[in-house]
Structures are given as structure tokens and as C-alpha cells.
Amino acid sequence: MTVPGTDVRHHTLVVLVENKAGVLARVASLFARRGFNIFSLAVAPTEDERFSRITIVVDVASAPLEQITKQLYKLVNVVKISELDPRDSVERELMLVTVRADVTARSQVIELVNLFEGRVVDVGHDELTVSIDGEPDRLDDVEALLRPFGIVELQRTGRVALPKLEHDAPSLRPVRRSA
Amino acid sequence: MKIDGGRALIKALEMEGVETIFGLPGGAILPVYDPIIDSPIRHILVRHEQGAGHMAEGFAHVTGKPGVCMVTSGPAATNVVTPLCDAYMDSVPMVCITGQVPFSAIGTDAFQECDTIGITRSVTKHNELITEAQDIPLRVRQAFHLATTGRPGPVLLDVPKDIVDPKNPRSQLEWYWPTDDEVIASLPGYRPTTKGHPKMIRQAAELIVRAERPIIYAGGGILKARAAEALRELAELCDIHVVTTLMARGAFPDDHPLALGMPGMHGNYTAVTSMQRSDLLIALGTRFDDRVTGKVDAFAPEAKVIHVDIDPAELGKVRQPDVPIVGDCRLVIEELVAAVRDLLEGGATFPDRSEWKQRISGWQERYPLTYEQSEPGDPLKPQFVLERLRDNTPDDTIVVSGVGQHQMWTSQYWRFNHPYTWVNSGGLGTMGFAVPAAIGAKVGRPDRMVWAVDGDGCFQMTAQELVTAASERIPIKVAILNNAYLGMVRQWQEMFYDERYSEVYLSPDLPDYKLWAEAMGCVGMRVESPDEVDAAIQKANEIDDRPVVIDFRTDSREKVYPMVPAGMSNDDIVVDPAHGEGGR
Numbered sequence: 216m217t218v219p220g221t222d223v224r225h226h227t228l229v230v231l232v233e234n235k236a237g238v239l240a241r242v243a244s245l246f247a248r249r250g251f252n253i254f255s256l257a258v259a260p261t262e263d264e265r266f267s268r269i270t271i272v273v274d275v276a277s278a279p280l281e282q283i284t285k286q287l288y289k290l291v292n293v294v295k296i297s298e299l300d301p302r303d304s305v306e307r308e309l310m311l312v313t314v315r316a317d318v319t320a321r322s323q324v325i326e327l328v329n330l331f332e333g334r335v336v337d338v339g340h341d342e343l344t345v346s347i348d349g350e351p352d353r354l355d356d357v358e359a360l361l362r363p364f365g366i367v368e369l370q371r372t373g374r375v376a377l378p379k380l381e382h383d384a385p386s387l388r389p390v391r392r393s394a
Numbered sequence: 395m396k397i398d399g400g401r402a403l404i405k406a407l408e409m410e411g412v413e414t415i416f417g418l419p420g421g422a423i424l425p426v427y428d429p430i431i432d433s434p435i436r437h438i439l440v441r442h443e444q445g446a447g448h449m450a451e452g453f454a455h456v457t458g459k460p461g462v463c464m465v466t467s468g469p470a471a472t473n474v475v476t477p478l479c480d481a482y483m484d485s486v487p488m489v490c491i492t493g494q495v496p497f498s499a500i501g502t503d504a505f506q507e508c509d510t511i512g513i514t515r516s517v518t519k520h521n522e523l524i525t526e527a528q529d530i531p532l533r534v535r536q537a538f539h540l541a542t543t544g545r546p547g548p549v550l551l552d553v554p555k556d557i558v559d560p561k562n563p564r565s566q567l568e569w570y571w572p573t574d575d576e577v578i579a580s581l582p583g584y585r586p587t588t589k590g591h592p593k594m595i596r597q598a599a600e601l602i603v604r605a606e607r608p609i610i611y612a613g614g615g616i617l618k619a620r621a622a623e624a625l626r627e628l629a630e631l632c633d634i635h636v637v638t639t640l641m642a643r644g645a646f647p648d649d650h651p652l653a654l655g656m657p658g659m660h661g662n663y664t665a666v667t668s669m670q671r672s673d674l675l676i677a678l679g680t681r682f683d684d685r686v687t688g689k690v691d692a693f694a695p696e697a698k699v700i701h702v703d704i705d706p707a708e709l710g711k712v713r714q715p716d717v718p719i720v721g722d723c724r725l726v727i728e729e730l731v732a733a734v735r736d737l738l739e740g741g742a743t744f745p746d747r748s749e750w751k752q753r754i755s756g757w758q759e760r761y762p763l764t765y766e767q768s769e770p771g772d773p774l775k776p777q778f779v780l781e782r783l784r785d786n787t788p789d790d791t792i793v794v795s796g797v798g799q800h801q802m803w804t805s806q807y808w809r810f811n812h813p814y815t816w817v818n819s820g821g822l823g824t825m826g827f828a829v830p831a832a833i834g835a836k837v838g839r840p841d842r843m844v845w846a847v848d849g850d851g852c853f854q855m856t857a858q859e860l861v862t863a864a865s866e867r868i869p870i871k872v873a874i875l876n877n878a879y880l881g882m883v884r885q886w887q888e889m890f891y892d893e894r895y896s897e898v899y900l901s902p903d904l905p906d907y908k909l910w911a912e913a914m915g916c917v918g919m920r921v922e923s924p925d926e927v928d929a930a931i932q933k934a935n936e937i938d939d940r941p942v943v944i945d946f947r948t949d950s951r952e953k954v955y956p957m958v959p960a961g962m963s964n965d966d967i968v969v970d971p972a973h974g975e976g977g978r
Binding site for chain 1 (some may be wrong): 581
């Protein structure tokens with residue numbers, strides 16, 4: 216099933232790991248070793264300091280999702296994996312972008328940034344650095360709209376996600392450890 | 395009790411029941427070697443760290459206990475990468491301890507520093523840099539727990555020098571010994587499933603009871619799970635033939651009427667073809683390796699698959715099972731036996747399988763393993779040497795092989811009637827495995843006769859460990875099938891590269907294996923004609939105070955048959971030309 220605004224090749228895995236040195240390297244080298252592709256990756260400590268949460272968007276064209284999760288579960292430091300369905304989750308990404316904005320273009324850029332509820336975080340002689348967060352697709356739109364002005368530098372964080380708080384059905388689908 | 399890290403490490407190994415360490419000291423691991431002098435643990439000083447790793451593997455293969463090796467940092471750590479990878483591929487429980495430069499020097503390119511954790515990450519089940527002396531007892535307990543439970547495998551502990559050196563204040567700790575519960579709680583992400591799902595077991599039992607052409611496809615997991623008896627009970631209860639993969643030889647007795655022997659690229663015709671034609675494959679502790687399946691799309695095309703494995707990632711990795719069961723092979727097979735019994739008691743009966751059995755015995759009669767005896771004056775036939783070795787040694791002899799033609803012939807021609815009598819490098823295919831692994835096996839089972847069957851190419855890779863064996867009085871016996879070639883490569887060049895032999899010739903007498911053996915403190919013999927074979931073997935059997943090496947001069951033209959060419963379907967099996975054309 217194709218979900219509007221999502222790419223079916225990409226799946227989001229939320230991987231709860233022990234918050235220890237080298238765990239990210241283990242996850243990354245597993246992907247390299249098994250030939251799985253990472254589309255984006257974000258990692259940060261969770262509310263419980265013993266654990267970190269890695270949000271990985273994987274390219275399922277490279278390997279079946281089931282094999283990816285099973286191999287991840289074999290890492291001793293991986294505690295829990297959840298697959299987030301884009302329909303049932305809140306996804307956010309942050310983008311910092313420096314745009315060419317000389318006197319003639321500056322107001323247009325600011326107007327555009329305001330439309331997307333972004334903020335100007337740095338002002339240079341003929342450049343602006345703006346910060347915009349939102350759903351990843353929305354950031355794609357901003358990026359496309361800013362490009363004609365001239366993008367000098369651009370950095371995105373990769374997406375983070377949490378399940379939507381629904382009332383009737385559990386939206387966080389745990390990927391079971393066994394088949 | 396205050397203790398320093400080096401003493402704590404050795405004490406922790408003692409607490410884990412370790413009786414033997416295979417290793418070689420050096421700068422960074424020195425402080426851990428000092429307390430070994432006062433420890434009851436036997437240390438076997440190897441001549442190359444790769445030997446220590448393979449010895450630990452051989453020990454683990456025959457005892458089921460984790461093999462332990464200990465080496466220093468840098469080049470020593472890189473030298474154990476091959477055995478670690480070998481143990482990882484073949485699920486061998488092993489704990490490897492490496493020295494590391496002091497914690498404060500890590501990352502500075504210090505003398506004999508290397509990124510051991512980074513280098514061994516993908517060839518270990520788990521590895522850990524111990525950063526504080528206080529962690530040592532817990533890390534050791536975790537390592538043995540991880541190595542021996544779930545799917546077994548190698549675990550490496552990297553130990554910086556400062557935390558084990560009594561002269562350094564960082565090495566002081568308060569001794570403790572974690573309980574089982576504390577170890578489990580310290581590994582929140584590690585909970586192997588051992589008990590099979592009852593619903594899946596019921597479904598599997600129903601398939602087994604209905605199947606008309608079932609085959610049990612038994613893998614090395616049977617041996618790891620100590621499930622040989624359970625397997626026999628299942629096979630006999632259901633009257634189903636069993637193939638034993640290269641890693642499972644010995645898991646089901648070859649002299650049993652239901653035994654079909656080894657399947658795969660060099661499996662016998664009946665084992666390969668019965669899987670191809672089966673309607674149900676009961677895959678137990680096995681991973682559908684490419685050397686078994688041949689071309690995956692053409693593998694056992696009519697078969698439904700029951701797949702039992704302790705590692706969930708193996709289920710569906712190669713072939714989608716109809717009934718996947720995650721669990722320990724022994725526990726699951728016992729449950730399966732009970733479930734089948736329930737069905738039979740409830741009135742279910744097996745279909746008439748007499749026609750299937752006739753087809754199997756027909757294949758066995760038409761395509762037995764075969765070779766032609768050598769003409770007088772010609773070199774020995776390797777198969778003949780193996781038959782004589784088999785018939786002149788005790789039934790429970792442990793046989794260890796390297797990798798190549800000699801390995802395949804040994805697996806084919808030996809009769810493995812007991813579990814844990816066959817040790818070889820299956821997944822990684824490590825040439826040079828045999829001599830050190832045989833030493834480790836003999837240390838683990840000193841009561842058994844241990845024969846290494848090696849190729850001349852393999853032997854040259856690790857032969858120096860015979861010095862270890864001679865000085866430690868470990869009386870292994872080595873049969874070199876010396877055909878003066880890298881034989882398996884030669885076979886592929888003959889069959890698939892138009893007989894263009896590129897870089898495979900080694901020479902039969904350079905080195906002189908008899909003299910080399912003698913120089914290493916072994917008894918050396920050379921055998922060139924069939925009538926000398928028995929006497930040489932018997933003489934070797936009688937020597938129990940030092941290693942023996944027999945240089946059997948074998949025929950380089952001999953090829954391993956049958957053979958499924960790489961990437962081809964198992965239906966395209968090439969049998970010995972003496973059989974004429976192969977057929978279905």
C-alpha cells in the first residue's frame with residue numbers, strides 16, 4: 216500500500232540501545248557488513264539515561280526489513296526495536312540552511328521562511344542562515360523553494376519519530392525477537 | 395578483598411572453570427601472565443597466535459566447553475582474527491582475551507596498539523573493551539555467558555595494561571563474583587529464545603505425520619545443542635532418513651540404517667538427491683548454506699520446510715520456512731517427538747512410504763562412493779589411505795581436518811558413529827586449521843585418539859604448532875595426504891579453467907615432511923605404496939609420548955566426486971565418471 220507523502224522503500228526503525236561507548240559503531244558496522252543501506256540516522260539519549268534511541272530510516276530495497284531487524288536484535292546492546300508506520304507516527308526533522316540573500320532577495324527569503332514557520336538564526340552581508348523544523352516532506356519543499364536563491368550550505372539532522380497517541384489501537388508495533 | 399586486575403582476571407577464569415588457556419604473552423598482557431605461575435590453570439604456549447585460537451576451537455568442538463585463548467595487543471590480536479572469524483562462522487564457543495595498551499595511550503598509535511575492538515567487531519558474537527579494573531569479574535562472566543548460550547560464538551575481551559598492572563593504582567578493585575541473575579540483568583538486550591512455540595511445534599508435527607517423502611536435514615546446531623540423542627529418537631520414531639551436513643557429521647551415526655551421510659557440493663548422490671526430491675525438509679540447527687543448497691531457487695523445489703534454529707535471523711534468511719521454530723534444538727526436538735507421539739496416539743498414521751524408501755535405496759545402490767585402486771608403482775589413492783586409517787583406528791577416534799580435497803574425502807569416507815568425533819573448519823574454510831585444532835581437541839579429550847588429516851598445502855600454514863605439541867607432550871597424529879598440489883584449487887582449474895593450472899603446484903618433497911616432523915620433535919614417516927599403509931598407521935597408533943606425522947604420497951590427479959558445480963542446481967550433480975552419466 217502506498218501512503219501519500221511517503222516512500223515505501225523507506226521504513227523507520229526506532230532502536231532502543233544501551234547508552235554505551237561504541238554501540239552506534241556496532242549498529243553502523245552491522246549495516247555495512249550485511250549490505251543494508253541507511254537512509255538517515257539520528258541518535259540521542261532517552262528519558263532513561265541507561266538507554267539511547269537510534270532512529271534509523273532504512274532502505275528496504277537493499278534487504279528485507281525482517282532480516283534487518285533480526286540481525287539488529289543479535290547485537291547484544293540492542294534492547295528493543297519498533298517499526299514505525301508513517302501513518303501512525305509523528306516524524307520531525309531539523310534543517311539549517313544558509314541561503315544567498317542580498318538586499319534585493321532578502322525580504323523574499325524571509326517571507327518564505329516565515330511561511331514555513333522557520334527562523335532566521337544568523338545574518339551575514341548577503342547571506343542568511345535559517346532554521347526550519349517539521350515533517351521531512353515539508354523540509355523537502357522548503358529546500359526546493361529556497362534553491363533558486365542559491366543554497367550555500369545545508370544540513371539536515373535526519374528524522375526522529377515517536378508513535379502517535381491514538382486511543383483505539385496501539386500504534387507502536389514491536390518487532391518481535393523471534394520469527 | 396582488594397585485588398589487582400591481573401589477578402582478578404585469572405581468578406575469574408578459574409571461577410568459570412577454565413582448566414586450559416592457549417596463548418602467547420607479550421608486552422601489554424604481561425601483568426596477566428604473572429599470576430598464571432600461581433594458578434592451577436594449564437597454559438599452553440603456542441608458536442603463533444593463530445594456533446592459540448584454533449586450539450581453543452578444537453578444544454570447544456570436542457568438549458562443548460568454551461575454549462580460551464589469551465594473547466597480547468597489536469599483531470597478536472590481528473593474528474587471532476582468523477580463528478575468531480572461523481569460530482563465528484561455525485558457532486564455536488570461545489573466549490579470547492587480548493592485551494591492550496594502557497587506557498590513556500589508546501588512540502595515540504602507541505607501540506603494538508591496534509583497534510582490536512573495531513577490527514574484531516564483525517567476527518565476534520560480542521566484544522568489549524574493559525575500561526575499569528572493577529568491571530573485570532562482570533565482563534568475564536558476561537563473556538562466558540554470551541559465548542555459551544543462545545547461538546554459541548566467540549567473545550573477545552580487550553584489556554588495557556594499566557587496569558591489570560599491580561604497579562598502577564588503576565588496577566585495584568574490590569573482588570566480587572556476580573550471580574547469574576546479575577549477569578542476566580546486566581545484559582538487557584540479550585534474551586535468547588530456547589523453548590519452541592507450542593503452536594509451531596504442533597504444526598510441524600502435523601506436517602511430519604502427513605509427509606510422504608520427508609528428510610531430516612541435520613546441521614551443526616544438533617551438536618551445539620547436545621541434541622544427538624533427541625535427533626535419533628525423532629528419526630526412529632518417524633522412520634525418516636537423516637542427512638548430516640559437514641558441520642553435523644557424527645550427530646547421527648553413519649552405521650544407522652536411516653543415515654544418508656553428507657549432502658552438499660561434495661555430498662553423496664543419495665543425500666543430495668533425496669533432499670531435492672523430498673516433500674518435507676525438517677531442517678534442524680542448520681542455515682541453508684550455499685554449499686548445501688546449490689542454486690537456491692532450484693533447491694528441494696517440492697519440499698515444505700520446517701526450520702528449527704536458535705538464531706531467529708537464520709529463519710527465512712535463505713529459504714522461507716513453512717513452519718519456523720526459534721529455539722534450542724534439543725528442547726524443540728524433544729517437544730516435536732512428544733507432539734508426534736500425541737498425534738499417533740490420537741489415531742494418526744504415517745502414509746505408506748515404501749516407494750520413497752525404495753527410491754532412496756535405489757540411489758544408494760546405483761551411486762555409492764567409489765574410486766579406483768592405484769596401479770602398482772603409482773601414488774596412493776587418498777580415499778584408500780582414509781579407508782585404511784578409518785579401519786585401523788578405534789571407533790571413537792577424533793578426526794580433525796584442514797580445508798580442501800582431503801577434508802571432503804575424510805567427511806565422505808569416514809564412518810562417524812559418535813558425536814564430537816569430527817572437527818573441521820566449515821563456514822570460513824580456514825586452511826591450516828587441522829594441526830592446531832587437533833592439539834586443542836587432544837587437550838580436551840586426552841583419553842581419545844586424535845588424528846589430523848591434512849593436506850600438504852594446509853599443513854605448511856600452521857605446522858609449527860607441532861613444536862607446541864611436542865614440547866607439551868600432546869601426542870596427536872597427522873596424516874598428510876601429500877599430492878604436491880593445492881588440490882581443490884587444482885580440481886577447479888581442471889574442471890572449470892580448461893586444465894590451466896595457475897599457481898597450484900607445491901612439490902612433494904620440498905619441504906621434506908619426514909625431516910621437518912623430526913626437527914619439530916615428532917616421529918616422521920613416509921608412505922608411498924599401499925602395502926605400507928596399515929603398518930605405518932599401526933606404528934603411529936602405538937606412539938603416545940609425542941606427535942607423529944605420516945607423509946602419504948597421494949595421486950594428484952584424483953578429484954572429489956560427486957560435485958555440484960558452484961552456482962548450479964543440485965540436480966546437476968556430477969558423479970564419478972565410473973558411474974556413467976548421472977541421472978535423476
